[in-house]
Amino acid sequence: MPVHRSGKTLSGRSAVVTALLAALALLLTLPGAASAAQVPDRGTAWMGMGVVKHDGRGGKPAGGISTLATQTEGVDVSSHQGNVAWSTLWNSGVRWAYVKATEGTYYKNTYFAQQYNGSYNVGMIRGSYHFATPDTTSGATQADYFVNNGGGWSRDGKTLPGALDIEWNPYGATCYGKTQSGMVTWIRDFVNRYKYRTGRDPVIYTATSWWKQCTGNYGGFATTNPLWIARYASTVGELPAGWGYYTMWQYTSSGPTVGDHNHFNGDYSRVQALANG
Known part of the structure; x- marks a missing residue:
């Protein structure tokens, strides 16, 4: 039993x-x-991560673009790319670059020096970007963290103003738990603090669909902040409210291991003009 x-x-x-x-x-x-x-994991976000997820990778534009006649090729990179072969990119026609410097107030790109200085050393005009996490700390606090860790600007003719990467939240709620007015306030606090610290208005990188959803298609930054639009298609499409043209267009993504490619809306002299302020 x-x-x-x-x-x-x-x-x-x-x-x-x-x-x-x-x-x-x-x-x-x-x-x-x-x-x-x-x-x-926190810190692993890269510019366009949300665009890939929501809009797909897209492909190189095939024509029919309402832009200036000349476009100047650029790239953006993060720690996912590791040590970048800048000479190879230069020889392929890339003339400008943005390097991820920071995210939130908890992450600094461990490859920043090689990427930021390496692009400069081959002759590129380069800048740095900050991946925003509006749910962790204030806009002003993150602007300070960015400037203190590679996001500054100098009038050397080779440094672009810092860029605020504001897009889909890879770690949680799409709009980081903020109302549309709350998101606008957060962005305003960031850009105002960045200008106070550097004397330059930062570039705003975003996608039109995210901007509409999370800011209510707010148009108040268009007169001061250059637009870097993300859209992986044959045309740039609709821009966020207020902006009549884009300054940069991230038109395709090869994913985090290769990086993204971008057009500057104008010839090389326009890239220099943005760098010089």
Whole structure:
């Protein structure tokens, strides 16, 4: 009899385990159930990460673009690219670059020196960008962190004003838990603080669909902040409210291991003009 009771107990445990596994499998099929496992580590975001997820990778423009006649090729990179072969990019026609410097107030690009200085050393005009996380600290606080860790500007003719990368939240709610007016306030605090620290209005990098959703298509930054638009298609498409033209267009992404390619809306002299302020 004891053996029989033990057998029943083991059999019962087996049934319980089977039932639990079945329940777990069912839960994992529910919408959002696996989202926690898909959240990337803080600091790993890269410019265009949300664009790839929401709009796809796209391809090189095929024509029909309402821009200036000449476009100047540029790239943006982050720690995902590691040590960049800048000479190879220069020889392919790339003349300007943006390098991720910071994210939130908790991350600094470990490859920043090689990327920022390396692009400069081959002759490129370069700048740095900050990946915004409006749900972690204030806009002014993040602007200070950015400037203090590679986001500054100097009138040397080779340094572009810093760029605020404001796009889909890879770590949680699309709009970082902010109302549209709250998001506008956060961005305003960042750009005002950046200008106070550097004397330059930062570039704003975003996508029109995100901007509409999360700022209510606010047009108040268009008169001061150059627009860097992200859209992976054959044309740049609709711009956010207020901006009548874009300064830069991120037109395709090869993913975090290769980097993204961009057009500057004008010839090389226009890139120099932005650098000189």
